[in-house]
Amino acid sequence: MRNRLPAFILALALAVPVAGAAQAQTVVLVRHAEKADPAAADPPLSAAGQARAQALADSLADAKVSAILVSSFQRTQQTAAPLAAASGAPARIVSLAKGLDAYVAETVALVRAAPAEATVVVVGHSNTVPALAQALGYAAARPIADCRYDTLLVLRLGTPGAAAVNGRYGAESRC
Numbered sequence: 001m002r003n004r005l006p007a008f009i010l011a012l013a014l015a016v017p018v019a020g021a022a023q024a025q026t027v028v029l030v031r032h033a034e035k036a037d038p039a040a041a042d043p044p045l046s047a048a049g050q051a052r053a054q055a056l057a058d059s060l061a062d063a064k065v066s067a068i069l070v071s072s073f074q075r076t077q078q079t080a081a082p083l084a085a086a087s088g089a090p091a092r093i094v095s096l097a098k099g100l101d102a103y104v105a106e107t108v109a110l111v112r113a114a115p116a117e118a119t120v121v122v123v124g125h126s127n128t129v130p131a132l133a134q135a136l137g138y139a140a141a142r143p144i145a146d147c148r149y150d151t152l153l154v155l156r157l158g159t160p161g162a163a164a165v166n167g168r169y170g171a172e173s174r175c
Contacts, residue, residue: 026119027111027136027155027162028063029129030056030169032075034149045078048171052149055170057082059152060121065089067120069107071096076123083121091123100131108135111157129153137161147175 033049033056045053056079065087070076072095080091094110096103107128111120122132126144129151133141136155141164144151150168 025111025114025116025157026063027157028060028065028119028121029133029151029153029155030079030121030123031126031129031144031149031151032073032079032123033170035075042073042075044074049075049079049149052170053079054082056080057086059169061086063087063119063121065121066118067110067114068092069094069110069120069122071103071124071128073125076125080121080123089121096128100127103128104131104135107132111136133162133164138164140164145175148173 033052034046035043035049036046037043060083065083066089068080068084068087068089068091070080070091070093072093077091077093084091092110094103094107107122111122114120124132126146126148130141130143133153133155136157137160138153138155139161141153150170150173152167152169154165154167155162
C-alpha cells in the first residue's frame with residue numbers, strides 16, 4: 001500500500017494561496033535516505049534507505065514532478081532514482097564542490113528557472129535542506145538532526161516568500 005500522507009501534504013500545499021501569484025512553483029525538499037556506512041565519505045543507501053527511496057517515489061506518484069535536483073553524493077542520487085524512473089523526470093546533479101553557499105545559490109537558480117507551474121524535487125542533506133528552504137523564502141526552516149531521514153518539506157513559492165507544509169516520507173525515523 002502506498003504511503004499517501006506526503007501526497008496529502010503536497011495537495012494541501014498546492015491549495016495554499018500565495019499572494020500575488022496566479023501560479024506558483026511547488027518545491028519538495030527531502031533529506032536523502034539512510035546510508036549504508038555513516039563513516040564512509042560517499043556511502044550508498046542501506047536496505048532501509050532503498051525502501052525509503054521507493055516510499056518517496058510512491059508518495060509523490062501523483063505530484064507531476066517536472067524536475068529533480070540532487071547533490072554529487074550517491075546517497076542523494078540513489079534516493080531520487082525510483083522517483084526519476086517513475087516520473088520520467090531526470091535527476092540533475094548540483095555539485096557541492098564549491099561549498100554550501102555556492103550549492104544553495106546554484107540550486108535556487110535552477111528552481112527559480114523552472115516554469116511557474118513546475119513541481120521540483122530537491123534531494124539534499126541535513127545541512128542543505130534547511131539552507132535551501134531559507135534561501136527560497138521559508139524563514140522558519142529548522143535544522144535536521146543527523147538521525148532524521150524522513151524529512152519532507154513542501155514549499156509553494158510566491159512573492160514574497162514561501163508557504164510551507166512540513167511532513168515525512170517513508171517510515172518514521174527513530175532518533
